[in-house]
Amino acid sequence: MKRKSKSKNSILTIVVFIVIGIILFGYLGYRVYNDFFKDNTVHKQIDSIELYEYTLSENDTNIFKTYFKELTTVLNEKPINNVEYAKTISKLFIIDLYTLNNKLGSTDIGGLEFLHKDLRDNFKENMGASLYKFVENNLNNDRKQELPIVKDVTIEDVSESKWKYKDTEYPAYVVTAKWTYEKDLGYQSSMKLTIINDNDILYIVKGE
DSSP: OHHHHHHHHHHHHHHHHHHHHHHHHHHHHHHHIIIIISOTTOOOEEEEEGGGTEEEETTSOHHHHHHHHHHHHHHHSSSOOHHHHHHHHHHHHHHHHHOOTTOSSTTOOSSGGGBOGGGHHHHHHHHHTTTTTTOOOOTTSOOOOOOOOEEEEEEEEEEEEEEEETTEEEEEEEEEEEEEESSOOSOOOEEEEEEEEETTEEEEEEEO
């Protein structure tokens, strides 16, 4: 009888260790996934303009939210005033790209949704290796690094043009903009953007 009791205790001990092992393995697997594979650059969306795939996130700055509301108004007008459309997405692009303070890390690149889809991957790679290269991780909201916040954008000029892309010529707008920061940390503060009209949606294709 004692041998059977010892055998049962041994089996029970093995089962307990197996259960503990499964729990620990599951926890470690979750941590690895969360730290290395989960997309931690996704912000909570609070509004969108679905037809154009423009989104507003909870961490966007107040000035971005103001111009996003302005963009909604512009796009609800019939016919759409494309000059105002070009001006507004230029402001939003600049604010989102050069406001680094609200980004979660070096891969959380701003302004992508205003670019032509063919350019987004390359742009993201370039920005990750330059402007965003030293943006520290802020997933735990404990970053001490001082980063720029765009205060406002002024459109100085808009001119109509043409832009040839993949053997197709598109109507285009060239927008000249300047902007200020809440604190001047030495970042870029002016840019000329080229924006094309592709099937009634405006896309930024060039910045200089």
